[in-house]
Amino acid sequence: MNLEELDTPVLLIEQDALKRNLERMQEIILRAGITYRPHAKAHKSPDIARMQLDYGASGICCAKLSEAEVFAEEGIQNILITSPVIGASKIARLIELSSKATVMVVVDNEENLHDLSIFSAAAGINLKIIIEINIGQNRCGVEPEQPALSLANVVKKTKNLTLVGLQGYNGSIQMLKNFKKRSMEVQKAMLPLIKSANLVRNSGQDFSILTGGGTGTSTIDADAGILTEIQPGGYIFMDSCYQNVGWGNNNKIPFEQSLTVMSTVISSPSSNRLILDMGLKSISSDQGPPIVLDLPDAKFKFAGEEHSELFWETENSSLKIGDKVRFVPTHCDTTVNLYDNFFVYSGNSVNDIWPISARGKSQ
């Protein structure tokens, strides 16, 4: 089947570009002698998770419990849940999940540790805990150093819990445009993590994992050698946002854009305007409008949930009703979450359909 035969809007992955991204991340990791645990929130696809494991990933990250449940059900064996799991109902689900896969969960407060302990004890299991440290993101995370040590001490004295590592993630520096500035910010962000790790270790509690980082800092994190594993998500697809970010090394971006949305021209109201069947429900807008491919003179605007518009200063040179137009999303994660399937292609041929099994799993 050819790409043009697909009904639209449809979410496409260029298989060869995806493969090269997987290879490049593996190279980065092998060179640095660390491991990586890609963030599955970016793709929500068991097929891609299995590929990442084939390319050397040590496991996956999931943002939420319900996302992790889908991947465990699909046989993914090693999962870190990167947000706290709060409340009796979800903790019960977490314990159930840990009977199906090796699960680690992030914690940033004492009461949550207490709750996790009660349920773990009742199930007769030992739950693996990663303490999240706030290294500048100012989202979840206990403050570094003394507060982190105090929380680690609570883990130590709480039954059925084992501290296996610390997480420090700073999303706000992932897209800093200047590579040197980004590198310096990584160094700065790693300091409180190192200090906290040293404090905990010096108190007599050992652990093996320092986890964090993302696509934007992946090469920097790898070179810095502080994190034992990194958590890149978007590297497989590359949001168009990353196009404006400097990468050092003569600005060569280490990853390629592999994800696009294909739409169809459904109306041609005037000689310089076209209406497409793609709107806010089929490509995300939270990081700005998508980038149109192969039409350098065309301007884009959303026209509601189900439509968008391409327009030209003068005339639309070539497109007519029924023609297909492709876009690179500015934010892959939120675009992927709108679809049930990836259509995977090489050249002009559709090779496969991969279900986005964890779509909508935000609990």
Place this chain on the structure above:
Amino acid sequence: MNLEELDTPVLLIEQDALKRNLERMQEIILRAGITYRPHAKAHKSPDIARMQLDYGASGICCAKLSEAEVFAEEGIQNILITSPVIGASKIARLIELSSKATVMVVVDNEENLHDLSIFSAAAGINLKIIIEINIGQNRCGVEPEQPALSLANVVKKTKNLTLVGLQGYNGSIQMLKNFKKRSMEVQKAMLPLIKSANLVRNSGQDFSILTGGGTGTSTIDADAGILTEIQPGGYIFMDSCYQNVGWGNNNKIPFEQSLTVMSTVISSPSSNRLILDMGLKSISSDQGPPIVLDLPDAKFKFAGEEHSELFWETENSSLKIGDKVRFVPTHCDTTVNLYDNFFVYSGNSVNDIWPISARGKSQ
């Protein structure tokens, strides 16, 4: 089951408020002596569509073919597809659909009429056509008057097609704040529709339907008496955007907010900040941030796809980890499209779960 027992993020409908909205729209319609065909793109729920039919709707609108397929499969018998259906594959699906339900489809160009005719003839059916007129939205739609007449003449001479009406919708005036201004814009927008209808009728081609309008202009459209049916979508839920829109009649808004997203506090990093488990993947941002309920001093910001933050000038007075916080979406349509189910409640009791069966159906 109580609301607080639900895992979050979760999409909630207050059943009594929804019912009152259904009643009020029926009153508006009965008083005006017209019909209404609510837009199912707002809810994507066969349960709600059936309720709308119980409350006097003549059928439903769907934005896209794939959305219509879901409703027809669920037994909804009268469907208008409000966007052009383009391309052989989709037209084949449309013809198949019309064997299951009474389907009308919007058209705005001659080639599409030709394609629809070929497939209709092959299936031995007569397809019901609504010509879309551009009444100021500048999206899809043929220009009014002579171009509209020309297209109607093509329908007339094309076999296996029957003209049943004209559609004129102007979304850009739905949220004009000033009620009087909005009323005047409705009058202005109706003129090209009336003129086009008269031209077509005077040419000897009759039809019964003039369809258009939305929630924001529903009372105005009903009083104006030009449209034979109106297409309100959001009236069942009421986006928070509509709060700032004037409604005449002492500014009494005819509909109530019935849709909320409930989230949970999962981290409490400081005395004036809380982190919630709701982010860009669980409530839409395209019309701005959602409105937090019952916490007048709290400020909101998104913190990525999976989190958001509540913060206070001074101290968070009352909330702690595990507490639930509810939000009114600024844009119901795009928020509903993120979920698989509505949880329906009265008071504090969960009454029902309604599947959002057409979620993601943007083709």
